[in-house]
Amino acid sequence: MNKIKVYNTLTQKKEEFIPRKEGEVSIYVCGVTPYSDAHLGHARPSVVWDVIRKYFRSRGYKVTLVQNFTDVDDKIIVRSQETGIPALDISGKYIEEYLRDMDELGVERADFYPKVSEHITEIVELVETLVEKDHAYSANGDVFFHVASFPEYGKLSKQKLDELRQGTRFEVDPNKRDATDFALWKSAKEGEPAWESPWGQGRPGWHIECSAMSLKYLGEGFDFHGGGNDLIFPHHENEIAQSEAATGEPLASYWVHNGMVNLKDTKMSKSIGNVITVGRLIEKHSKELLRFYLLSTHYRTELEYYDGKIEEVSKGWKRLNDAVSNLQESLSNADSGELSEKDLAVLDVLHDFEQEMEVAFSDDFNTARVLGILFEMVREINVYKHNRGTHEKVLQKACDLFQLYGSDILGIIQLEKANQDGLVDSLLDLVVELREDLRKDKNFGLADKIRYRLADLGITLEDTPQGTRWKV
RNA sequence: GGCGGCAUAGCCAAGCGGUAAGGCAGAGCUCUGCAAAAGCUCCAUUCCCCAGUUCAAAUCUGGGUGCCGCCUCCA
Numbered sequence: 001m002n003k004i005k006v007y008n009t010l011t012q013k014k015e016e017f018i019p020r021k022e023g024e025v026s027i028y029v030c031g032v033t034p035y036s037d038a039h040l041g042h043a044r045p046s047v048v049w050d051v052i053r054k055y056f057r058s059r060g061y062k063v064t065l066v067q068n069f070t071d072v073d074d075k076i077i078v079r080s081q082e083t084g085i086p087a088l089d090i091s092g093k094y095i096e097e098y099l100r101d102m103d104e105l106g107v108e109r110a111d112f113y114p115k116v117s118e119h120i121t122e123i124v125e126l127v128e129t130l131v132e133k134d135h136a137y138s139a140n141g142d143v144f145f146h147v148a149s150f151p152e153y154g155k156l157s158k159q160k161l162d163e164l165r166q167g168t169r170f171e172v173d174p175n176k177r178d179a180t181d182f183a184l185w186k187s188a189k190e191g192e193p194a195w196e197s198p199w200g201q202g203r204p205g206w207h208i209e210c211s212a213m214s215l216k217y218l219g220e221g222f223d224f225h226g227g228g229n230d231l232i233f234p235h236h237e238n239e240i241a242q243s244e245a246a247t248g249e250p251l252a253s254y255w256v257h258n259g260m261v262n263l264k265d266t267k268m269s270k271s272i273g274n275v276i277t278v279g280r281l282i283e284k285h286s287k288e289l290l291r292f293y294l295l296s297t298h299y300r301t302e303l304e305y306y307d308g309k310i311e312e313v314s315k316g317w318k319r320l321n322d323a324v325s326n327l328q329e330s331l332s333n334a335d336s337g338e339l340s341e342k343d344l345a346v347l348d349v350l351h352d353f354e355q356e357m358e359v360a361f362s363d364d365f366n367t368a369r370v371l372g373i374l375f376e377m378v379r380e381i382n383v384y385k386h387n388r389g390t391h392e393k394v395l396q397k398a399c400d401l402f403q404l405y406g407s408d409i410l411g412i413i414q415l416e417k418a419n420q421d422g423l424v425d426s427l428l429d430l431v432v433e434l435r436e437d438l439r440k441d442k443n444f445g446l447a448d449k450i451r452y453r454l455a456d457l458g459i460t461l462e463d464t465p466q467g468t469r470w471k472v
Numbered sequence: 473g474g475c476g477g478c479a480u481a482g483c484c485a486a487g488c489g490g491u492a493a494g495g496c497a498g499a500g501c502u503c504u505g506c507a508a509a510a511g512c513u514c515c516a517u518u519c520c521c522c523a524g525u526u527c528a529a530a531u532c533u534g535g536g537u538g539c540c541g542c543c544u545c546c547a
Contacts, residue, residue: 012476014488030547041547075545154475157542163474164543206545228547232476235546259477260541269546296495297485302478302540312484316495322509360486369486372494379494379511386511444505451507462508469509 001059002362006224007300009232009255010156014364020223020253024062027053028214028252030227030235031067031113034094035076038101039275040294040305041228041261041268047291048258048299048365049226050107054409055361065110066217068210069095072116072203077192087193088117101278106287106411114213116204120195122212123204126246127184127197135245139175141187141200147180150241156255157233182238184208207238214251215243225252229300230267232257259302268305276305285310292317292412295367316375317412322471323378324402324413329469330385331399334392343391346384350397353377357405367410374406428459432468435461 004017019025029049032042046067053063071091080087099109116123127143130136135149147153147161154160165179172179183205188194194201214222227236236255243251260267263274281290293313297303339347353373360369381398406413431450438447451461460471 009476032547033545039547043547045547073545158475159543160474166474166543226547229477230542230546233542234544258547260547262540265540267541267546271545300477301485304484309484312496315497316484319495319509326509366486369493372486375494382510383512439505442505448506460508463504463506464509465503 002358004056004059004362005364006254006256007364008253009229009257015254017223017254019061020221023060024064025053025056025224026218026222027063027065027224027226028210028218028222029065029067029110029225030210030231031069032094032098033070033073033075034091034098035073035079036094036270037275037277037279038094038098039268039270039277040281041275042098043101043105043278043290044261044294044299044303045226045228045258046102046107047105047294051295051367051410052224052365053108054411055365058404058409064112064218066112066114066214067110068213069098069113069115070206070209071095072193072209073206081191091115091117097279101282104282104287105278105290112217114217116209116213117193119209119213119216120204122216123208124185124195124197126208126212126215126242127204129246130184130242133245135242136184137177138185138199141202142173142175142183143185143199144176144181145184145238145242145245146177147182147241148178150245152244153180153241154237156240157237159233159237182207182234184242207235208242210235210239211243211246211251214239215247220247220249220251222252224254224256226256226258229257229259258299259297261303261305263305265304281310285314286414288321288412288414289314289317291410292320292371295410295412296371298364298366298368300364320374320378320406320412321414323382324399324406324415325471326385327381327395327399327402328415330390331392331395333390334395335390336392339391339393342384342387342389343394346380346389346394347397349380350377350394350401353380354401357401361405361409370405370410371412374402377401428470432461432470436468439463 005014006017007014027049029045032038049065053065056063069091071088076087076091079090083090095115127136130145131138131143136143136145154164161180185197185199185202185208186205187199188201188203192203194203214225225236240251262268263276266272266274268274268276289310293310294303296313353376356373357370360366360373363369377398381395384394402413403415407415431454435447435450454461454470458472462469462471
């Protein structure tokens with residue numbers, strides 16, 4: 001088996017993956033702040049990690065995936081104050097929507113979805129530890145992490161403390177000892193959600209929840225920490241500082257960051273407002289198509305979105321799916337018996353493709369490369385059938401590969417016929433049969449009319465030497 | 473200003489030292505009553521520019537140029 005290599009933001013190199021615990025993979029992916037609809041920029045990491053997780057599973061690993069919800073946050077509080085709706089109701093609603101959207105994208109649910117609001121105790125304990133160890137200090141009900149107390153600060157984002165101080169663009173909180181210090185705990189203001197703590201009523205700062213919750217669910221030094229590359233600084237940098245200052249152990253072994261989704265060369269972002277929501281896309285496109293689009297570029301590269309992009313991509317996607325569904329059809333009346341030389345040769349090639357896909361997946365999860373190989377496989381199998389190849393072993397092998405890589409791991413192939421009930425099936429079979437008679441009588445006018453009218457209804461008829469087939 | 477990343481055909485996109493995968497679009501052809509699907513052929517002497525290292529560079533080094541992200545909430 002190929003060794004799995006992963007690009008680690010921390011070392012800026014591809015490294016061989018060595019699990020913390022033999023046969024197991026632990027993953028923490030930064031989730032969303034639930035105060036508005038999920039958009040493509042949220043879909044990307046979810047789909048990418050869904051694929052990574054499924055790939056690991058195919059390699060026999062037991063995977064634990066944690067994705068948090070930051071449901072205590074300024075934005076949510078502001079929205080709550082504007083609308084009068086309790087903050088947790090707002091976040092609760094968007095959490096539900098987020099989960100539903102991800103379901104619609106075929107993303108398997110994480111093992112844990114911890115929320116800040118349900119982990120205040122753990123967070124307070126972690127802050128206390130940091131205060132005890134002199135990595136944090138309290139001032140007027142706030143608690144700050146003292147960045148200078150952690151010499152390795154900046155190791156993830158490659159920043160120098162001095163440069164960061166100069167880069168400070170906003171007014172520095174007078175309670176801070178140093179401009180780069182950041183809040184672990186914020187004292188309560190009027191009308192804000194607040195919890196009891198040793199420093200009075202207050203709430204957690206950003207960053208600290210991920211440290212507390214990853215520690216709780218995955219322990220020290222878990223395998224992967226993921227998220228968008230916009231989180232590298234300050235979020236992940238601060239997580240590292242807090243967690244490692246508290247435990248003395250590395251937070252995670254591999255830091256994996258996905259590239260942004262851009263709209264007109266600009267990052268898609270809630271605060272900019274240039275957002276394409278998942279809900280809107282899923283209305284128009286199948287989850288397999290959307291995943292195909294998201295996975296057609298390597299996860300670390302920026303991904304461009306524009307109107308019509310999905311439609312463009314869909315043509316290639318259709319070729320892949322058509323090939324697979326035609327393949328399944330051929331399989332239902334395949335031959336067994338002795339394998340010819342031609343059969344053996346194709347079987348060989350398929351075996352090579354399998355190896356190549358393994359190489360591609362294990363080389364930093366190169367899904368774009370896998371897609372390329374899948375298309376090469378499409379040609380190979382189409383040529384095989386074109387040359388009247390019909391052996392069950394060959395067709396089955398191809399089917400298995402499409403199933404494993406295209407469907408089980410990538411989730412880009414619709415394997416089950418988009419199905420309706422049996423009545424539609426039999427009615428269409430009847431129509432096809434009647435039309436067959438018309439064609440035999442050379443009544444092409446009527447036969448074509450049937451085909452056009454069905455096309456209007458979204459049903460495609462294809463006349464092949466083996467008879468007519470229909471597709472929805 | 474600091475840090476990180478990217479630049480490959482009309483478009484999308486692999487490639488990571490051994491002589492340019494794949495998809496879309498386009499051109500021609502085969503099959504076919506016509507369509508569709510499928511197949512075949514063609515479509516980057518060249519990888520932003522300039523130096524250098526090497527027998528060999530899209531791939532490494534140095535210097536430019538352009539774009540993106542982060543330094544403020546962000547996937």
